Amino acid sequence: MDRQLEAAGFATGEGGRKDLAQRLSEMLDPQIVLTGEGMHDYCRDWHGDVQSDAIAVLRPRSTDEVSAVMRAAAALGLDVVPQGGRTGLVLGGVPDQPARQVVLSLERMTSIRQIDAEDFSAVVEAGVVLEAFKEAVAEAGLFFPLALGAQGSCQIGGNVSTNAGGVNVLRYGMTRELVLGLEVVLPDGTVFEGLSQLRKDNRGIDLKQLFIGAEGTLGVITAVSVKLLPRPEHVATALLALSSLPDVMTLYRRARQQCCDLMSAFEFLPPLAFQLAQEGIPGLQIPIDTSHPAYALVEISGSGLVDIDDLMARFLEGAMEDGLVIDGVVAQSRQQAQNLWLIREGMNEGQARRGKHLRTDVSVPLSKLADFVAEAEAAIARDMPGCVSVSYGHVGDGNVHLNVMPDTSLGADSIDPQIKQAKKIVNTVLDGYKGSISAEHGIGRLKKPDFEARLPEAQRQLLLAIRRGIDPDGRMNPGCQLDPR
Amino acid sequence: MDRQLEAAGFATGEGGRKDLAQRLSEMLDPQIVLTGEGMHDYCRDWHGDVQSDAIAVLRPRSTDEVSAVMRAAAALGLDVVPQGGRTGLVLGGVPDQPARQVVLSLERMTSIRQIDAEDFSAVVEAGVVLEAFKEAVAEAGLFFPLALGAQGSCQIGGNVSTNAGGVNVLRYGMTRELVLGLEVVLPDGTVFEGLSQLRKDNRGIDLKQLFIGAEGTLGVITAVSVKLLPRPEHVATALLALSSLPDVMTLYRRARQQCCDLMSAFEFLPPLAFQLAQEGIPGLQIPIDTSHPAYALVEISGSGLVDIDDLMARFLEGAMEDGLVIDGVVAQSRQQAQNLWLIREGMNEGQARRGKHLRTDVSVPLSKLADFVAEAEAAIARDMPGCVSVSYGHVGDGNVHLNVMPDTSLGADSIDPQIKQAKKIVNTVLDGYKGSISAEHGIGRLKKPDFEARLPEAQRQLLLAIRRGIDPDGRMNPGCQLDPR
Numbered sequence: 001m002d003r004q005l006e007a008a009g010f011a012t013g014e015g016g017r018k019d020l021a022q023r024l025s026e027m028l029d030p031q032i033v034l035t036g037e038g039m040h041d042y043c044r045d046w047h048g049d050v051q052s053d054a055i056a057v058l059r060p061r062s063t064d065e066v067s068a069v070m071r072a073a074a075a076l077g078l079d080v081v082p083q084g085g086r087t088g089l090v091l092g093g094v095p096d097q098p099a100r101q102v103v104l105s106l107e108r109m110t111s112i113r114q115i116d117a118e119d120f121s122a123v124v125e126a127g128v129v130l131e132a133f134k135e136a137v138a139e140a141g142l143f144f145p146l147a148l149g150a151q152g153s154c155q156i157g158g159n160v161s162t163n164a165g166g167v168n169v170l171r172y173g174m175t176r177e178l179v180l181g182l183e184v185v186l187p188d189g190t191v192f193e194g195l196s197q198l199r200k201d202n203r204g205i206d207l208k209q210l211f212i213g214a215e216g217t218l219g220v221i222t223a224v225s226v227k228l229l230p231r232p233e234h235v236a237t238a239l240l241a242l243s244s245l246p247d248v249m250t251l252y253r254r255a256r257q258q259c260c261d262l263m264s265a266f267e268f269l270p271p272l273a274f275q276l277a278q279e280g281i282p283g284l285q286i287p288i289d290t291s292h293p294a295y296a297l298v299e300i301s302g303s304g305l306v307d308i309d310d311l312m313a314r315f316l317e318g319a320m321e322d323g324l325v326i327d328g329v330v331a332q333s334r335q336q337a338q339n340l341w342l343i344r345e346g347m348n349e350g351q352a353r354r355g356k357h358l359r360t361d362v363s364v365p366l367s368k369l370a371d372f373v374a375e376a377e378a379a380i381a382r383d384m385p386g387c388v389s390v391s392y393g394h395v396g397d398g399n400v401h402l403n404v405m406p407d408t409s410l411g412a413d414s415i416d417p418q419i420k421q422a423k424k425i426v427n428t429v430l431d432g433y434k435g436s437i438s439a440e441h442g443i444g445r446l447k448k449p450d451f452e453a454r455l456p457e458a459q460r461q462l463l464l465a466i467r468r469g470i471d472p473d474g475r476m477n478p479g480c481q482l483d484p485r
Numbered sequence: 486m487d488r489q490l491e492a493a494g495f496a497t498g499e500g501g502r503k504d505l506a507q508r509l510s511e512m513l514d515p516q517i518v519l520t521g522e523g524m525h526d527y528c529r530d531w532h533g534d535v536q537s538d539a540i541a542v543l544r545p546r547s548t549d550e551v552s553a554v555m556r557a558a559a560a561l562g563l564d565v566v567p568q569g570g571r572t573g574l575v576l577g578g579v580p581d582q583p584a585r586q587v588v589l590s591l592e593r594m595t596s597i598r599q600i601d602a603e604d605f606s607a608v609v610e611a612g613v614v615l616e617a618f619k620e621a622v623a624e625a626g627l628f629f630p631l632a633l634g635a636q637g638s639c640q641i642g643g644n645v646s647t648n649a650g651g652v653n654v655l656r657y658g659m660t661r662e663l664v665l666g667l668e669v670v671l672p673d674g675t676v677f678e679g680l681s682q683l684r685k686d687n688r689g690i691d692l693k694q695l696f697i698g699a700e701g702t703l704g705v706i707t708a709v710s711v712k713l714l715p716r717p718e719h720v721a722t723a724l725l726a727l728s729s730l731p732d733v734m735t736l737y738r739r740a741r742q743q744c745c746d747l748m749s750a751f752e753f754l755p756p757l758a759f760q761l762a763q764e765g766i767p768g769l770q771i772p773i774d775t776s777h778p779a780y781a782l783v784e785i786s787g788s789g790l791v792d793i794d795d796l797m798a799r800f801l802e803g804a805m806e807d808g809l810v811i812d813g814v815v816a817q818s819r820q821q822a823q824n825l826w827l828i829r830e831g832m833n834e835g836q837a838r839r840g841k842h843l844r845t846d847v848s849v850p851l852s853k854l855a856d857f858v859a860e861a862e863a864a865i866a867r868d869m870p871g872c873v874s875v876s877y878g879h880v881g882d883g884n885v886h887l888n889v890m891p892d893t894s895l896g897a898d899s900i901d902p903q904i905k906q907a908k909k910i911v912n913t914v915l916d917g918y919k920g921s922i923s924a925e926h927g928i929g930r931l932k933k934p935d936f937e938a939r940l941p942e943a944q945r946q947l948l949l950a951i952r953r954g955i956d957p958d959g960r961m962n963p964g965c966q967l968d969p970r
Contacts, residue, residue, distance in 0.1 A: 186943065190946075198920070200921075202924060202926065203921060206661070209695070259790065260787040261746050261787070304744060305745075305799050311790055366604045397685035438686070439683075440685060443689045458671065466954055
């Protein structure tokens, strides 16, 4: 690639980058080309762990401008790193080769092209912030179920490109299951017009599936058509205390059967969650005795004629009679429900305040979840006695965030090695359960080595065939997921 | 390809086919090679409209034998046409080049490898008949929601390969949404081991999505891991009469909101459905006045603590009070519910008994469904006055089967031209609504010309890149969907 740049008459050092940025400003509308200090935030990850650089940040305002950007990048032989709201947790949108990469930010493509209440669908551009979209949909009397901690910042294009998960996957699926169609600009600037409001369309190989979760390695998603749902008018939220994580799993299976498809969230929390939440959000009220061994945060929701409060009451009555739930609180107002969810969010904030730590996002079969957590936490306690494990996550998806906070008494220099060691321990246990190293966060650059190390050769060849077929020059986010060259 | 065969020492006429079959018997276990008269049924389509031929029918009993078949076919330069239960409606599994194709039937791969009640998942081989699988799942106290008229014959591998739809898509999605993982034998015999019981696994590009709906053009699906659900213990089924199709659509939107996510089917039927059903199933009882303009068959279902009968009763009470539903019957027993569904199935049988006719499987946005049906039926009535249109389908998916029965008074020779003309009329109206020519049946060979005629160049290039990347010699079901060579 550097040879290609040199052949095109560019040096590839600092001067070369300036020349290339200048050339981009000449080829494109200069208003979409950002260079210098302004690029700082676009080259940094969400947690601030990584600060990189790029030739330029390109901020097109329309699909045509994205196409022009891709043609210009192709002409100059530059790599393109597509970027959404920069809330990703695996460095998928952070450049790693400043001398030959441009960042393509979709943040200016912010039009909600249409919301169709009769069709239960909408068409929205990639740069629209998830929360803003959800609010617009709610104003139309409908509901878009994707729900993430980062929803105030993350963008729809990034959600689709990373196949984002969140707390409602249990009922509504990953982002993939909410997508009806895509508009994608391909590496050579061609526009793949795949937007659709059809709910059922079975014309052979479904191309949109390729781009969902590809993290910008095959093209640039510029707009998305999505499914909408009736707004859940009734929501019942409960925080429950149980005797053990296996009991939480039993409760989940019982809820699945008794509450049918009306359960929209089922999270598990350790007792430490409450302390972390209060560290993260000082003054946060905890409406339950925090000394029990395990907790579940359960939400049931629905619209229309189903009595959701009654359903929750009868479900809990049975579970308490049988001794499965030993304590619990049901939110009596929207405010109280929000407060319960704040515990879940505050726990993340609390962990962040304790400093750098191992964050994982793994999944195992449902029947193995409790065993996996017990085994991995025991391994950490045995081999790294000063560290603190905290496991929580989306029970119904078999998705655990088993995080490990290092032993700070060992000094600042030991933090990174401790994180590395803890990851190795967790992943070794995980491999024994045939689990996934990424349940919802994607691969990006951060998980690429662990992903490649576990990738069977047949899969690797298939992935390479697809990437080479669609992006023959390997210029789409090449450091992400797998090296295409 | 013929040159390749000749280069390998084979003539390509009748004698050449025998030589190749002989060679396959030498290379493979002869028990899996079927030739001669025995091949007859394997080379015929479901409706008996097409009878073809092949070099041999290969019936492997294991993934290893499928792999051996693929290696043998590769060595001889033969095309492979994978085949399931032969219930497909678009000729996806029917060979079309007898001199160079082998049929690969999965019918002997009939093991249900595992059913995991705690994980709500199962692993099942491609040749297992859908109904047999559903029964085994029910015995384990669980539920697999795929529901098709052909379920007594169709096989899981074919369901996945064609991304089958059916009457419960509204609630549970197409087959794609039920698949957790796949085992696929690739064109060179390599096995892609992608079986998984993880409910959430977001490791980049999701390769299994490519094979779902590919109709055997990229590889051979040999086993599938699927999601299971709690068994719906309570089912309420109602047949309702309404004043018009637009009223049916209004009722659907109302049901969607009022019955939340507990509606599992919502079909619309024309008054002619009852006459056709009685022609198809003589003596079938029709428990409703058949003179109303439009009908809906509605099913609500759930497990556990939700009172489904009460929900149906309250939903209907409101809809009748508001004059939207003018007559109706709610099944009082499982037997009565089955009888209502027999009307839906008998209608298909009745159409078949009237002789060859146009069958379509189109979709439009929900808000356009009533307009599309009115416009297409009017166009048929205007241009082909002796023909009879019958439209029915899956309202919640925007999926219409608008079928046209020819004017038989014009003589047997005119039937095929009439079908052709009717198809052109329907598709022209459909194109005006940006509809799909295949909502659930796939493309196969039958819809390939109509598919290719509407395929944008960018999509065509992407599809070719994928097919050439995975099947460089173009030997996987090459006549299907798109010509890869």
